[in-house]
Amino acid sequence: MKFYKDHYDVIVIGGALAGLSSALMLADKGLDVLVLERHNLPGGIATSFVRGGIEIEAALHEMMSIGPEDNRLKVGRFFDDMGVNIEWLPVPECYHASLPGLEVTLHPGLERFSREIDNVVPGTYDKVLKLLKLCDTVFNSVNELSIHPMSKPQMLLKHEAFVKTAGYSTKEVLDTFHLPQKALDLLAPYWIYVGSGFSDLPFTIYAVLMADYVGYGSMIPKKLSHEMSLKMAERAEEMGVQIEYRQHVDKILVKNGRAYGVRTARGDEIHADYVISSAYPNKVYTSMIEPLSEVPEEATKMVNGRRLSLTAFSVILILDKPAEELNIKDYSIFRGDTMDTDALYDNLAGLGPYRYLTCICHNYGNPGVTPEGTCSFSVTVLPRVDGWKTVKAEDYDRVKHEVAKQLIDDMSEYFGVNLLDHVLECVIETPMTIAHYTGAWNGCIYGYAHTMEDHIIARLQTAEAERFIEGLEFAGAHAISGDGMGPAVTNGRKAAKNILDDIAARKEAKR
Ligand SMILES: Cc1cc2nc3c(=O)[nH]c(=O)nc-3n(C[C@H](O)[C@H](O)[C@H](O)COP(=O)(O)OP(=O)(O)OC[C@H]3O[C@@H](n4cnc5c(N)ncnc54)[C@H](O)[C@@H]3O)c2cc1C
Known part of the structure; x- marks a missing residue:
């Protein structure tokens, strides 16, 4: 038998990047947190294994949103703030593009990247740089707005470029730059990291991707992606988080529309005020909620309506x-x-x-x-x-x-x-x-696709309405930001913040 307390503030299902980010942030605010991970080690997809005496990276190509030591971006800053000390190595280039008629290596830095495109497609420097600077402006707006939401008129005054481009696809915005096809081709390779064709990819997502990767360059942990979760788990335990491995959560217990705990595959029933799930909403709403009659029809519609990435x-x-x-x-x-x-x-x-x-x-x-x-x-x-x-x-x-x-x-x-x-x-x-x-739904690694109908801005607006079961939050590539390890960390933090806000609101209401 495992030792569990009678009650926790929060139970986190899944000890990978998203779940551990939630746990760190909640523990930092003094909450009593239990993480249940079905494997014998943390990390989920961000892992490595040994073959023939060599440690092999299972997933990570490159991490966004880390930034250099003297100018950290949000994920790098979060690790630093939480005391998760990772040895980061800069990735030396953005990419080598091997495309019809093009063999070009491009490097980080807005000016350098533009210059290198201009070397191959002369006369494009100013336009490419202008586009990248627009991406950077939108990126800064997204970062600021995710911390300080504001009214639409305020937004228009302060974040004009973001507002003006928000309703357009990447293709529509790129077309306004009238760039030669070869230059456009060299600006496209990262598309696969967000997984929608440019006609259906909101420009905001493209802008964030380009500004982050091209503007700041990407990073990798020296000891491979598993270093992140190992250090996060170690730090979380130092901060008082209880992490139990080999614990598969079978059910999320719900009564009168509110989650109150989980049941593991071994039959342990554990209670908490809040549950955070790294398991996909598709899985949660179709088989994990107990009783299933607590799943509102809208929740099933939502998961069926979203396109997997x-x-x-x-x-x-x-x-x-x-x-x-x-x-x-x-x-x-x-x-x-x-x-x-x-x-x-x-x-x-x-x-x-x-x-x-x-x-x-x-x-x-x-x-x-x-x-x-x-x-x-x-x-x-x-x-x-x-x-x-x-x-x-x-x-x-x-x-x-x-x-x-x-x-x-x-x-x-x-x-x-x-x-x-x-x-x-x-x-x-x-x-x-x-x-x-x-356990990722259909093996999906990026959550739900960003499309013109369903993207981060729309999701931020519907997030409140999509909290179908009180006390249940989702953290993972399948939550609002989608796409990859950096966003998984951000999503984990967002789930934790929702809980902290809810606790604060309840305290306020009691006064
Ligand atoms: C080949 C490959 C390359 C990639 N390259 C990159 C890259 O270069 N950059 C990048 O940013 N991203 C990359 N990704 C994507 C990235 O790995 C994922 O988006 C990210 O790691 C997802 O993290 P997560 O915490 O949301 O989920 P996961 O890593 O899927 O973790 C979920 C965790 O929850 C646990 N769990 C699930 N259900 C239960 C349950 N019922 N009970 C208990 N535990 C449960 C799982 O065991 C797992 O540990 C790549 C992925 C792959 C496969």
Whole structure:
């Protein structure tokens, strides 16, 4: 039997980046917090494992919103403020774009990035810089508004660029710059990190992505992504958080519209004033709420109405030569046969051949990551869940190996080196692996897609109405900000803030 107290202020389901961020913030404010994680270690998708004596990164390509030590962005600042000391390494470039007629490496810094595009597409410097500065202005507005909400007239006065571009798609705003197609192509590769084609991607999301990654550069933890959750868990425990591993939460207990605890798969019933779930709303509203009659119809409609974002298929290789000897020259390569993001998005609905690949050679950002004379190289596609949902159990191995072969063959051809001749270790991660390991709905890694109908601004406006069960918050890639590890941290903090605000409001009402 585990030891549980009779009652906690908050129970957090899931000890990955989002859940641990909630726990840290709540413990910092003196709340009594229990984290229940079904695995034997923290981290969820942000993890690593050892093969052939080499530690292999399971997910992280690059972290946004960290910023350099003297100019931290919100996620980096949060870690620092919470005393979570991570050794960050800067990623040396934004990306190498390998696109039809283009082989270009671009580096962080708005001016430098614009200059490098101008070197390839002369005469575009001013326009590209203007676009990136617009992105930066919108980014600053989003950051400020997420802390200090304000009325629409005030917003218009203070955040004009944000308000003026907010209703437009990325394509619509980019079109107003009248840039040559090649320059537009070089401004598009990060699209995959937000997972919607530019016709359906709100410009605000593109702006935040570009300003953060291009303006400040990205970072990686020296000891791989698992360093984040290990240090967060260690710090949370120092702050009094109880973390219990190997504890699968089966049910969230609800009475009269209010969550009051959870039941684990082992049958422990644990009570709390609030519950934060890292499990997807789809899972929670269809099978975790007990009794299910407490799930309002609107909640089911909401999860059915939202479009799931992308999942991941990744081939991770440890190779028997240093990267340069295999013609691998960059940390990050985006390779596509077009940069028409709408067409690429359609291509992601199937099971391949995939037209847009994302490759990482960690050694260029973290030289000691593999033993001398070897390197780590991964090829990833981020498909939509649609195609992978249809794969039958009997076809899984075949499909998995066909897709992996396509990715390895494509990159072997590109480097002019048969990568298969150099493999020391090979790991294939599929949407099923992710779903199985983290419980993420359909293996989705980015939560719900940002679209013109459903995006962060709309979600902020409907957030209150979407609190279908009192005392139940969601933290994870599936919450408001969506997309990746940095946003998972932000979502975890937001869930904690909602609880702190609710506690304050209740205290105020009692006075
Ligand atoms: C190949 C790949 C590459 C990626 N690259 C990047 C990148 O470069 N940059 C980036 O920002 N993001 C990247 N991502 C996405 C990123 O990893 C995720 O968006 C993020 O880690 C999600 O964090 P989370 O805390 O929301 O959820 P998860 O990591 O899914 O964690 C959920 C946690 O909750 C636990 N849990 C779930 N249900 C229960 C339950 N019922 N009871 C108890 N515990 C439960 C799970 O075990 C897990 O620990 C990548 C993902 C993949 C797969």
